[in-house]
Amino acid sequence: MPLVDELGIEKEFHRVFGLPARFAWTSTPLSLDDLLPQEQLALKEAKNRGRFHASWFLGRAVARKLFSYLEIPIEATTLMMSQNKISLSHTKNNAYAIGISEYTNGTFGIGLDVELSRTMQRDWGRFFLTPSEQQWLSNIPESSLSNTMIRLWTLKEALFKADLNNRQFDLPDYQLKDPSQWTGDAFNIHNKLAFRYYSLKLDSIWLAIATRMDAK
Secondary structure, eight states: OOOOOHHHHHHHHHHHHSOOEEEEEESOOOOGGGOOHHHHHHHHHHHHTTOOOTHHHHHHHHHHHHHHHTTOOGGGGGSOOOTTTEEEEEOSSOEEEEEESSOOTTEEEEEEEEEEOOOOOGGGGGGTSOHHHHHHHTTSOGGGHHHHHHHHHHHHHHHHHHOTTGGGOOGGGEEESOTTOSEEEEEETTTOOEEEEEEEEETTEEEEEEEEEOOO
16 A cells, blocks of 8 residues: 655645645554543444444544644544544545645535545446436546546545535536546536545545535
């Protein structure tokens, strides 16, 4: 697994979105002995609700790291994090987090998604692409199909996370204006909310960040 250039991603985020942000990643989970009392309670509640996964400890670790970058007290990582400023994602052995370090009225939500490269089938596109995006995908050759679909899947997940009112929507409800672009614009096909996104590939890792922008 490659080392992730946190500073490089922060600089690119500022270039694309015009906002300062901090980015963190870790492959080292917290141990049970390292948990604060509040985190132990949160762990117990997660297990009782059937929502516990081994990645929970990675999530706590990367949240602590991000909050230290943002100069937020460690105790705050046990609280419900502000969804319009912070987003987390993880793979099997790594966790990632991004937080906007300065809030502006023009941004309402941030979404981060990270996926590992894998083989994808063309017809899986119906689960996360709009009809026009599926039509565009039909022209992509088999040699680059899986990489293209993973990139689009990661973008759609980031867009979904960036929409604070996403409960009534699903991934095909977000339209990329140009699916070929790794950095670009998107919108919700129902309410026309505008988004900006950025994606990149780091060896076997696909990463996407999206923000919901104030429609003007």
